Amino acid sequence: MRTNILVEQEEHAKYSPSKLPRIVACPASGLYERAEDQAATESVYASEGTMLHLVTSEALDNAEMQLTQQTIDKFSLDIPQRDAVQECLDYVVALRENYMSLGADFYDLIETKVGLEGFIPGTGCEELREVRGTLDYALVCNRTLHITDWKFGVGIEVFPESEQLKAYALGKAAQAANLAKFDQIILTIVQPRLYNEEHIKTFTITPQELYYWLEVRLIPALLKIHAKHPIFNPSEKACRWCPIKHNCAARREQFAANALTVFSMHDCLPSVDVNHILEILDKAGDIRAYLKDIEQFAFRRCTQGLPVGDYKIVHGKSNRSWKDEGAVQEWCMNQGLDMLAINDIKLKSPAQIEKMLKKPIRIREDFTSLVIKPDGKPTMVRGSDKREAIDYRTVAEIFSEIDMVDEID
Numbered sequence: 001m002r003t004n005i006l007v008e009q010e011e012h013a014k015y016s017p018s019k020l021p022r023i024v025a026c027p028a029s030g031l032y033e034r035a036e037d038q039a040a041t042e043s044v045y046a047s048e049g050t051m052l053h054l055v056t057s058e059a060l061d062n063a064e065m066q067l068t069q070q071t072i073d074k075f076s077l078d079i080p081q082r083d084a085v086q087e088c089l090d091y092v093v094a095l096r097e098n099y100m101s102l103g104a105d106f107y108d109l110i111e112t113k114v115g116l117e118g119f120i121p122g123t124g125c126e127e128l129r130e131v132r133g134t135l136d137y138a139l140v141c142n143r144t145l146h147i148t149d150w151k152f153g154v155g156i157e158v159f160p161e162s163e164q165l166k167a168y169a170l171g172k173a174a175q176a177a178n179l180a181k182f183d184q185i186i187l188t189i190v191q192p193r194l195y196n197e198e199h200i201k202t203f204t205i206t207p208q209e210l211y212y213w214l215e216v217r218l219i220p221a222l223l224k225i226h227a228k229h230p231i232f233n234p235s236e237k238a239c240r241w242c243p244i245k246h247n248c249a250a251r252r253e254q255f256a257a258n259a260l261t262v263f264s265m266h267d268c269l270p271s272v273d274v275n276h277i278l279e280i281l282d283k284a285g286d287i288r289a290y291l292k293d294i295e296q297f298a299f300r301r302c303t304q305g306l307p308v309g310d311y312k313i314v315h316g317k318s319n320r321s322w323k324d325e326g327a328v329q330e331w332c333m334n335q336g337l338d339m340l341a342i343n344d345i346k347l348k349s350p351a352q353i354e355k356m357l358k359k360p361i362r363i364r365e366d367f368t369s370l371v372i373k374p375d376g377k378p379t380m381v382r383g384s385d386k387r388e389a390i391d392y393r394t395v396a397e398i399f400s401e402i403d404m405v406d407e408i409d
Helices: 017-025 028-033 036-060 067-077 079-101 117-123 126-130 163-173 208-223 249-264 274-303 325-334 348-358 393-400
Strands: 104-116 132-141 144-150 183-192 200-205
Touching: 017 028, 017 208, 036 067, 036 079, 036 104, 036 132, 036 144, 036 348, 079 104, 079 132, 079 144, 079 183, 079 348, 104 163, 117 126, 117 208, 126 208, 126 393, 132 163, 144 163, 144 249, 163 183, 163 200, 249 274
Parallel strands: 144 183
Antiparallel strands: 104 132, 132 144, 183 200
16 A cells, blocks of 8 residues: 655636636636635635645644644634544545555545646647646545545535536546546545535546546637637526626626516416416526625625615624523522423434544444434425435325236235
């Protein structure tokens, strides 16, 4: 077994892999960078993720597969942050141990700078020179390449088949000849703080499929950025991180058309025509998203002291909480209350038990047999959502689809 660890710093790239999902979806969005005020505001939310990436890379670089108190104190990590980083480290441990148990030779890379300029000779696309970034973690074993990205966000689920990881995989290969040396590329997202969803997701792709994506999807999108008439294609995926989504003319036109469609159908209501309802639902989601982005833009201006009519920022509603729980318990005892009655005592969660044992047990059968993942609260989403639909058919309808046999052995 051979382990090679490299740590390199990322530099600014015109088309970093993280931007590619929106550029492929809406090429014209590649013309725009974030305004300084927007970047400064967003950096407040991104700084924690940047810090956790640094903690993870330093721990791996120092072969610190269990976070030490020294590291925890150095970065002032709270318990959720510690758990998030440790889950990334546990993933690396499990991956390495799997190949070690097979006696396979492998090497891995940490925080490695990659770029796509090596594919220019074969494609003639000079814009590939501007596609570069820093790959969080990679492992190479024989003809298998693992590409892994840490995601420390909480609210938005990220999937491994994204353009970002495909670009990292191409960047690691560096050129078509190296790409052809692999039989399979395994793309992995580790998102340890994602609520009620799988934290580790993988997607396997062949070198041929990856190169096809480069030629058919990525390169045409890059070439359209600086076309005479850049192509705008507003959509949920394209607009989510776009720096001009609040004042994009194409999106504004789409919003106006959607709103006109919804209001023109209002005279048909209350109608039981499902087609009318379906069209309104499809348009309403886009309208809500557009209005939300406008509200966020106005909110950001208000927080910077810039005028937005007579709008202002105020404190919203909040729930009361205790200032000092120890003092509260003492006060309750003086009031004659039972301590068991005022304290909730419950078994720690599977994730907490994993951390207490300080070893990867996520896939052990004796552990998984004890764990159940309950269904989340039902919510309505678009058909493109990857989650499986809840079957609300009646029992009679379900049994009517079952092929009945004449006799049962």
